[in-house]
Amino acid sequence: MTTTRKLTVNQDIQAQNKRRAAELRSAFSDRGTFVVNLVSSPGAGKTSLLEATAKYWGNRRRIAVLVGDLATDRDADRLRPYVPVEQLTTGGACHLELSLVERGLQRLPDEDYEFLFIENIGNLVCPASHDLAEHLRVVVLSTTEGDDKPGKYPKMFRTSQAMVISKCDLLPHVPFSVDAAITDASLIQRDLSTFPVCSTTGEGIAAWCGFLDDARQRMRNVAGRHQEHVGN
Amino acid sequence: MHEISLVRSLLKQVERLCKQNDGTAVEQIEVEIGPLSGVEPLLVREAFEILSFGTGCAGSRFVIHEVPLKARCSDCQAEFELPSFVFVCSGCQSRAIQITSGNEFRLLNVTIQANQAANIPKPRGGGYETEHIA
Ligand SMILES: [Zn+2]
Numbered sequence: 290m291t292t293t294r295k296l297t298v299n300q301d302i303q304a305q306n307k308r309r310a311a312e313l314r315s316a317f318s319d320r321g322t323f324v325v326n327l328v329s330s331p332g333a334g335k336t337s338l339l340e341a342t343a344k345y346w347g348n349r350r351r352i353a354v355l356v357g358d359l360a361t362d363r364d365a366d367r368l369r370p371y372v373p374v375e376q377l378t379t380g381g382a383c384h385l386e387l388s389l390v391e392r393g394l395q396r397l398p399d400e401d402y403e404f405l406f407i408e409n410i411g412n413l414v415c416p417a418s419h420d421l422a423e424h425l426r427v428v429v430l431s432t433t434e435g436d437d438k439p440g441k442y443p444k445m446f447r448t449s450q451a452m453v454i455s456k457c458d459l460l461p462h463v464p465f466s467v468d469a470a471i472t473d474a475s476l477i478q479r480d481l482s483t484f485p486v487c488s489t490t491g492e493g494i495a496a497w498c499g500f501l502d503d504a505r506q507r508m509r510n511v512a513g514r515h516q517e518h519v520g521n
Numbered sequence: 522m523h524e525i526s527l528v529r530s531l532l533k534q535v536e537r538l539c540k541q542n543d544g545t546a547v548e549q550i551e552v553e554i555g556p557l558s559g560v561e562p563l564l565v566r567e568a569f570e571i572l573s574f575g576t577g578c579a580g581s582r583f584v585i586h587e588v589p590l591k592a593r594c595s596d597c598q599a600e601f602e603l604p605s606f607v608f609v610c611s612g613c614q615s616r617a618i619q620i621t622s623g624n625e626f627r628l629l630n631v632t633i634q635a636n637q638a639a640n641i642p643k644p645r646g647g648g649y650e651t652e653h654i655a
Contacts (some may be wrong), residue, residue: 290544290637296538298628302531302552386524417522417560418626443606444559476607479616 293399306420310387313422315403320511323505326404326423328445330438331411334455336364337488339406341369342501345494352404357385359410373398384415387422399461403505411440424508425501431456432465439474446477451484453497458487524560528568535631536577544633546637551630555623556590564598565626572644590623 301307317324327335339354346352358367365376375393377385390407393473394400397464407423409416430438430450433456439446446452454467467485474481482500486493533550554562556630562585573579590603594610595617599609603623610618 291634292637293548294542294544294635295632296542296633298534298538298630300628302527302534302626306530339638343536381524382526384526386526414559418523418527440606443556447606447608475616476609478608509574 296323302416303420306387310420312350313387313391313442314424315420316317316507317422317424318399318483321505321512322400322402322405322503322508323425323508324407324423325420326407326409326416326426327429328413328416328449330410330413330434331432333411333429333434334488335408335411336367336497338429338453338455338486338497339408340371341405341486341488341494342498343368343500345491345517349520350404351399351402352389352406353399354406354408355390355397356408357389357410364408368422379410381406383410383412384419385409385421386419390421413438413445417445417448417493425450425504426470427451427453428509429455430470432459432463432467434465436465436470437473439477441450441468441511442475446474446481449478449481451500454483454485457492458490468485487517524568525572527560528572528647531628532569532576532578534579534628538631539577539633542633542635544635545553546634547578547581547631548634549584549626550578550586550634551586553586553588553627553629555588555625558625559618559624562587581605582651584627588622588625590624591621593621594618615649 314324327333327338336482342440343352354368355375355377357377357379358364359379359381362376363508365374368374369402377389377393379385379389381417421466426449430452432454456471471483484493484497484500486497530614535547535550553564554560565584566583569583569585573581592603592608593600594612596615596616597610597613599612600621601612608618609616
C-alpha cells in the first residue's frame, strides 16, 4: 500500500548557498577583508582595471585576486607581477560559484588582505544570480558596448552597487554616452555609484580606489559594532 | 546556462526530501520563478528534462509558476506590477521602490509516493511540513 504526500518546502533553491555566503562574508568583515565581485561581459576590461588598481596602490594596500576563467590562465598571469593571484578554472561553466571561491582562498598565501577581488567570468547574465560572499558587486561596462546595456541586463545592474565605465579614452571614437549609460542604469538601480576610468592612462583610478577605501571603512565600522555586540 | 547548476541542486534537494520521508517515487515538483530571478523558465524546464533522466525525479510532473514583478513605493506606498524592468513608481514616478515579488526561484512543494507503513508524519527538524492529500 502506498500513499501520496505533499511536502511543503517553500524555500529559495539557493537558500543553502546564500546562508554559506552570508557566513563567509561576515568572517571576511571580522578579518577586515573587503570583498569585491567584478562582473562584466567578455573583454570589458576587468583585468586591466585590476592591474591599474594594483599599480595605483602599490605596497600601500594588501590585496589579492581570484581570477575566474573558462580555461586559460592568461588573466591571472597578467596580474601576477603585482599581487597574489589564484586562478579559478570553471571548465566552461558560465559563472563562478562559492565553492570555487572557497577553494581558491585556501591556495592564497595569507588571509589578512585588505581587499580581495574576485574577477568573475565574462557574462552579464549567470553571475548575477550567485552570491560569492562579496561586500560589493561592481559591474564593468566598456565604452565599446552600448550605453543602453543596463536595461538589457536588469538583474545584473539591479544587484550591483557600483558601475565602472571602462575604456573612456575611446569616447571620442565610439557612439557611447556616459550620461546615457548612467541614466539607463539609474532606472534599474538608482543607488549605483559610477566611475568613468581609463585603465591604460590611470584616469579615474584614484576616485575608484578612494571609493573602495571608503566602502571598506564602512564595512569595518559595521563589523566593529557587531563584535562589540558579541562581546557584551 | 547556469540553469543547469541550479536545477542540479534542485534535483538533489528533492531526492533528499523524498528519501527522508521514505518516499518510493516523486510525483510532482512545483517551483516558482520570477522575472528578476536571472533564470529562464524554458531553460529550467529543459535542464530538468535532461538532468532528471536516470534520477528518482525522472518522469515526475514539473510545474513552474511564473510570478509577476511587483513593487511597493517607499514614497507614496502604492503597490503595483512593473510592466518592464524600469524601476519607477507607476503612481508618483519615485525611484524609491522595493521589489515585493519577482526575485524568486523557489521550491514550493514536492509530492511523493510513500509506503503506507511509513505514513506517520515525523518531525525531522528539516524546516518543512507534510500534508496528506491521499
Ligand atoms: Zn510612488
